[in-house]
Amino acid sequence: MKKLNIVVLAKQVPDTRNVGKDAMKADGTVNRGALDAIFNPEDLNALEQALRIKETYGANVCLLTMGPPRAAEIIREAMFRGADEGILLTDRAFAGSDTLATSYAISQAIRKINPDMIIAGRQAIDGDTAQVGPQVAEKLNWPQITYTEEILKLSEKEIQIKRRLENGVEVVKSPMPSVITVTGSAPECRTRNAKLTMKYKHARTISELQNENRDYEALLMDKPHLIIKEWSVKEVDADTDLLGLSGSPTKVKKIENVVFTAKETRRLGDSEQEINELFADLIKNHTIG
Amino acid sequence: MNNIFVITELTEQGNIADVSLELMTKGRQLANELKVDLEALVIGHELNGIENELYPYGADKVWVADDARLKHYLTLPFTKIAVELFKEEKPQIALLGATTAGRDLGPRVSSALSSGLTADCTELVIGEHYDKKSDTQYDQLLYQIRPAFGGNIIATIINPDHRPQMATVREGVMKKSIVGTDYKGERIDLDFNKWLSDEDFIVSIIERHIEESDINIKNASIIVAGGYGVGSKDNFKLLHNLAHVLGGEVGASRAAVDAGFAPHERQVGQTGITVRPKLYIACGISGQIQHTAGMKESAMIISINNDPDAPINAVADYVITGDLGAIIPKMIEAYHKNTK
Ligand SMILES: Cc1cc2nc3c(=O)[nH]c(=O)nc-3n(C[C@H](O)[C@H](O)[C@H](O)COP(=O)(O)OP(=O)(O)OC[C@H]3O[C@@H](n4cnc5c(N)ncnc54)[C@H](O)[C@@H]3O)c2cc1C
Ligand SMILES: Nc1ncnc2c1ncn2[C@@H]1O[C@H](COP(=O)(O)O)[C@@H](O)[C@H]1O
Numbered sequence: 001m002k003k004l005n006i007v008v009l010a011k012q013v014p015d016t017r018n019v020g021k022d023a024m025k026a027d028g029t030v031n032r033g034a035l036d037a038i039f040n041p042e043d044l045n046a047l048e049q050a051l052r053i054k055e056t057y058g059a060n061v062c063l064l065t066m067g068p069p070r071a072a073e074i075i076r077e078a079m080f081r082g083a084d085e086g087i088l089l090t091d092r093a094f095a096g097s098d099t100l101a102t103s104y105a106i107s108q109a110i111r112k113i114n115p116d117m118i119i120a121g122r123q124a125i126d127g128d129t130a131q132v133g134p135q136v137a138e139k140l141n142w143p144q145i146t147y148t149e150e151i152l153k154l155s156e157k158e159i160q161i162k163r164r165l166e167n168g169v170e171v172v173k174s175p176m177p178s179v180i181t182v183t184g185s186a187p188e189c190r191t192r193n194a195k196l197t198m199k200y201k202h203a204r205t206i207s208e209l210q211n212e213n214r215d216y217e218a219l220l221m222d223k224p225h226l227i228i229k230e231w232s233v234k235e236v237d238a239d240t241d242l243l244g245l246s247g248s249p250t251k252v253k254k255i256e257n258v259v260f261t262a263k264e265t266r267r268l269g270d271s272e273q274e275i276n277e278l279f280a281d282l283i284k285n286h287t288i289g
Numbered sequence: 290m291n292n293i294f295v296i297t298e299l300t301e302q303g304n305i306a307d308v309s310l311e312l313m314t315k316g317r318q319l320a321n322e323l324k325v326d327l328e329a330l331v332i333g334h335e336l337n338g339i340e341n342e343l344y345p346y347g348a349d350k351v352w353v354a355d356d357a358r359l360k361h362y363l364t365l366p367f368t369k370i371a372v373e374l375f376k377e378e379k380p381q382i383a384l385l386g387a388t389t390a391g392r393d394l395g396p397r398v399s400s401a402l403s404s405g406l407t408a409d410c411t412e413l414v415i416g417e418h419y420d421k422k423s424d425t426q427y428d429q430l431l432y433q434i435r436p437a438f439g440g441n442i443i444a445t446i447i448n449p450d451h452r453p454q455m456a457t458v459r460e461g462v463m464k465k466s467i468v469g470t471d472y473k474g475e476r477i478d479l480d481f482n483k484w485l486s487d488e489d490f491i492v493s494i495i496e497r498h499i500e501e502s503d504i505n506i507k508n509a510s511i512i513v514a515g516g517y518g519v520g521s522k523d524n525f526k527l528l529h530n531l532a533h534v535l536g537g538e539v540g541a542s543r544a545a546v547d548a549g550f551a552p553h554e555r556q557v558g559q560t561g562i563t564v565r566p567k568l569y570i571a572c573g574i575s576g577q578i579q580h581t582a583g584m585k586e587s588a589m590i591i592s593i594n595n596d597p598d599a600p601i602n603a604v605a606d607y608v609i610t611g612d613l614g615a616i617i618p619k620m621i622e623a624y625h626k627n628t629k
Binding site for chain 1 (some may be wrong): 365498606624
């Protein structure tokens with residue numbers, strides 16, 4: 001089998017799972033600055049699937065992410081765990097994209113890379129939409145297999161997958177190329193590999209090198225594997241009308257913070273008598289019984 | 290033209306799924322408000338008489354695509370049928386369940402039509418919108434309201450210029466109720482073969498193992514729910530005992546499900562099931578927003594927690610501070626005493 005070219009789609013997201021007390025401002029709004037930017041959890045499950053294919057069949061694993069310059073962090077993280085290269089899609093024109101505009105931008109980048117398969121996470125925890133994977137597939141006119149838990153068989157031509165449905169599992173087969181989205185119940189991603197971490201520690205985008213104002217540009221030219229590619233709208237030949245706010249059919253009309261409206265609460269102790277009285281009331285007013 | 294469509298889903302037994310009937314109910318309300326018709330699309334196999342399950346919910350038209358190859362959900366042919374039908378019928382709103390199938394189909398259809406899609410809405414209402422930039426007034430848009438950012442904010446999403454306005458909704462979020470047993474619509478058998486080619490069947494299902502679960506917390510009128518504070522799967526038995534004597538069901542928080550104390554079908558909350566029982570007893574649940582999002586509409590909430598400041602207390606009618614291991618047996622006893 002020839003060496004497969006796999007693109008893993010991953011997103012850097014605010015850690016919405018750990019919105020602790022300090023992450024909420026006094027007025028009840030989310031203090032985004034206080035949230036860590038993390039590798040979207042299910043995208044790590046996706047990366048693991050790609051790395052398993054690489055081990056079993058041989059593959060080049062490329063991590064593609066669209067986001068602000070600092071999203072290069074997750075590309076390095078993926079390299080520390082076994083990805084071979086990374087591409088950061090970054091441009092002001094991408095800002096404000098909804099899932100449709102995002103998938104258009106990503107699909108344009110994919111056309112340029114021309115991989116054998118795409119592995120995405122099921123959904124990103126910032127929006128919880130689970131739309132980008134299927135929409136990229138549609139834009140490329142590729143089949144999609146969502147909710148992937150395990151890749152059972154793979155050849156250049158065909159892939160067999162176990163999917164996790166709400167009330168069971170399904171085994172499907174699809175021709176290649178295809179888009180696969182991986183759920184959180186798939187195996188967790190391996191941790192960093194010490195050797196790879198050493199090897200890719202200095203991987204940078206050109207903008208990062210410029211910002212750091214450090215003189216190892218020449219060094220990087222001898223070590224091209226340390227260059228993280230950075231693509232703008234121009235490089236992926238995208239139509240700006242289909243990007244950003246103008247390319248997004250959905251608009252956010254309003255954002256409200258979630259505030260608890262405290263009810264009138266009665267507090268009881270745990271004595272037999274108090275619980276007995278509560279139950280007598282519940283039965284009397286037909287809540288139970 | 291410009292009606293409201295529900296893309297329905299079928300159960301393993303071939304009936305219309307609850308989530309679709311809930312969407313029909315919501316769709317009927319929206320259709321009345323907009324003074325348009327409500328239409329349903331059913332794709333599957335052996336669909337004789339399926340329209341009769343939809344008429345009572347106010348379906349004016351039921352579009353049916355019946356074929357042996359469509360017995361189980363497949364992305365490509367289902368997308369093709371929905372997209373081609375929508376190109377002809379031009380609905381203004383299209384709703385589908387936020388199920389594994391709906392969340393596979395919705396984005397694909399919306400991408401093909403370049404229309405917007407909002408996942409996992411918790412509320413759908415009609416409203417207006419004024420766009421300053423283009424000085425345009427929009428009168429009757431669908432407000433697609435959903436939690437975002439891990440449930441910490443509630444966002445209202447609109448699609449001003451693209452149609453259909455598409456939204457998915459989870460099972461149990463909308464209420465299901467019929468318009469009338471004598472409501473009648475029209476069944477239209479689609480000539481879908483003109484749209485499909487062999488290309489649409491390149492992905493095939495090799496095996497399926499579907500376990501119909503007999504756990505049904507959504508319709509339970511009493512729920513005894515346990516959280517991470519219950520401590521173990523074994524301790525959950527205590528909750529089952531209480532639920533049993535009260536004639537209720539057992540629910541769980543995600544932390545309890547993740548720890549293996551309870552199966553996923555029992556999870557209440559944003560990524561579980563939304564419930565509105567008469568009585569919700571939360572045992573050892575701290576009450577994070579993702580949990581309360583799925584139960585705060587319960588008519589009465591009792592919280593049992595050894596932390597007097599647990600956030601759940603803010604939504605509870607009664608707070609019992611103490612160890613659930615001691616309190617639950619007292620509740621069982623109190624129930625027997627008072628019903629004798
Ligand atoms: C995107 C997203 C979606 C989510 N979706 C959901 C969802 O659908 N449903 C959901 O539930 N969660 C969901 N969560 C997780 C949620 O944020 C919380 O982590 C979870 O609800 C906490 O569960 P818990 O209250 O059981 O556990 P904990 O927060 O650990 O609380 C345990 C509680 O038990 C009490 N306790 C301990 N021992 C005892 C005892 N002996 N007697 C009495 N009380 C005791 C403690 O005081 C504490 O209040 C989601 C999170 C994210 C980020
Ligand atoms: N900006 C992005 N860059 C790269 N991949 C993305 C991006 N947004 C979403 N994805 C991929 O699409 C999946 C679903 O995202 P979402 O539709 O936002 O829930 C994610 O798990 C990623 O694999």
